[in-house]
Amino acid sequence: MTDKTVSILLIEDNPGDRRLIQEMLAEAANVTFNVQYAERLEAGLECLGQNGAEVILLDLGLPDSQGLETLRAVHDRASEMPIVVLTGLNDEMVGVRAINEGAQDYLIKGQVDTQLLRRTIRYAIERKQAEERERRLQMQLSLSNRLASLGLMVEGIAHEINNPLASVIGVSQILTGEDVPEPVRDDAKTISDNAQRVADIMSNLLAFARQHRLERAYVNVNDVVMAALEVRARPLDGGNITITTRIDPALPSTMADANLLQQAFLNLIINAETEMKLANGKGNLVITTELVEETIHVSFADDGPGIARANLAHLFDPFFSTRGVGQGRGLGLSVCYGIVTDHRGRINVTSQPGQGSVFTVELPVVAQEDRAAAS
Numbered sequence: 450m451t452d453k454t455v456s457i458l459l460i461e462d463n464p465g466d467r468r469l470i471q472e473m474l475a476e477a478a479n480v481t482f483n484v485q486y487a488e489r490l491e492a493g494l495e496c497l498g499q500n501g502a503e504v505i506l507l508d509l510g511l512p513d514s515q516g517l518e519t520l521r522a523v524h525d526r527a528s529e530m531p532i533v534v535l536t537g538l539n540d541e542m543v544g545v546r547a548i549n550e551g552a553q554d555y556l557i558k559g560q561v562d563t564q565l566l567r568r569t570i571r572y573a574i575e576r577k578q579a580e581e582r583e584r585r586l587q588m589q590l591s592l593s594n595r596l597a598s599l600g601l602m603v604e605g606i607a608h609e610i611n612n613p614l615a616s617v618i619g620v621s622q623i624l625t626g627e628d629v630p631e632p633v634r635d636d637a638k639t640i641s642d643n644a645q646r647v648a649d650i651m652s653n654l655l656a657f658a659r660q661h662r663l664e665r666a667y668v669n670v671n672d673v674v675m676a677a678l679e680v681r682a683r684p685l686d687g688g689n690i691t692i693t694t695r696i697d698p699a700l701p702s703t704m705a706d707a708n709l710l711q712q713a714f715l716n717l718i719i720n721a722e723t724e725m726k727l728a729n730g731k732g733n734l735v736i737t738t739e740l741v742e743e744t745i746h747v748s749f750a751d752d753g754p755g756i757a758r759a760n761l762a763h764l765f766d767p768f769f770s771t772r773g774v775g776q777g778r779g780l781g782l783s784v785c786y787g788i789v790t791d792h793r794g795r796i797n798v799t800s801q802p803g804q805g806s807v808f809t810v811e812l813p814v815v816a817q818e819d820r821a822a823a824s
């Protein structure tokens with residue numbers, strides 16, 4: 450193992466136990482353990498959001514929480530973190546139950562030595578990482594399966610509706626002509642406007658169902674980001690949103706329909722702005738472009754309200770919206786999904802409720818030299 454630092458959050462109220470653990474960790478030869486500790490559950494939970502601990506060592510009996518309740522509280526708040534539970538000599542059963550409730554492992558106080566402690570910590574971190582990778586893959590897979598079948602259904606509906614809709618729009622527009630009596634003309638105008646609204650929804654739905662006619666060209670994604678920001682440049686109510694760009698000037702090109710890509714980026718920017726304004730009346734959005742493992746990543750990181758875990762799986766569904774009636778149609782992210790997938794890309798979201806959200810668009814590199822290979 451090479452020299453490295455592992456950050457630990459130790460939630461333990463007993464000073465003796467705490468010292469023992471810290472001493473054992475300090476003995477480690479080629480790893481530095483960076484230990485932060487809390488004596489109470491409440492203080493521990495507060496630490497969770499702040500420092501970048503990689504593993505939690507958790508005593509279940511704390512002044513403000515006892516037994517498995519302690520584990521549940523921590524697990525609820527940080528389900529993506531590995532937790533190793535510390536139990537007393539007579540509590541081995543509790544340790545086993547803790548594992549059933551999401552802890553990675555348990556250690557019995559008084560039966561721990563340096564080696565066991567270090568190995569437990571290392572395995573807990575590695576196992577949890579593997580679990581999280583697996584969980585994300587599964588989620589992505591079931592999400593894309595579900596969205597693919599939704600897309601088929603939406604496509605069917607849209608095609609059925611578009612033909613009759615075209616005649617409603619056509620005829621109502623004729624009826625708004627000069628030679629039509631005024632009352633009829635007004636009514637026809639209402640019909641025409643509303644039919645047009647339906648047509649707009651349909652066109653967004655088709656975008657989700659990936660029915661684009663792509664006009665592909667080599668594009669520099671940085672330019673598309675800047676173009677989206679320019680469209681956005683008109684100051685909407687107040688200027689409490691700060692947008693920062695971190696552009697990688699050496700970003701390779703991709704093959705894309707710049708207009709569509711711009712629309713996808715714009716939707717993400719508008720969402721972030723809207724959520725930050727609704728939650729806090731202000732906020733920061735950081736847009737980053739970078740090359741990660743030969744893939745172009747464009748991320749939109751806001752410090753808005755974040756997204757509840759339960760909602761994450763539905764964000765890209767057509768008509769999913771947490772905004773009030775009339776505020777949102779729930780089509781923005783569906784359209785983004787359709788556009789990005791059409792570009793053989795992916796769109797992901799990670800979020801810490803209360804702290805913000807990061808939407809990342811991943812696009813394949815298609816360099817100009819690859820022209821022959823791409824066609």
Ligand SMILES: Nc1ncnc2c1ncn2[C@@H]1O[C@H](COP(=O)(O)OP(=O)(O)O)[C@@H](O)[C@H]1O
Nearest residue numbers: 720721724770771772777778779780781782806
């Ligand atoms: N940056 C964000 N921060 C928090 N929640 C978001 C963000 N972007 C999207 N969402 C959530 O996703 C939902 C769907 O977004 P979208 O498809 O664009 O529809 P709409 O904006 O019309 O509600 C939103 O209602 C909101 O709950």
Ligand SMILES: [Mg+2]
Nearest residue numbers: 720777781782
């Ligand atoms: Mg939206």
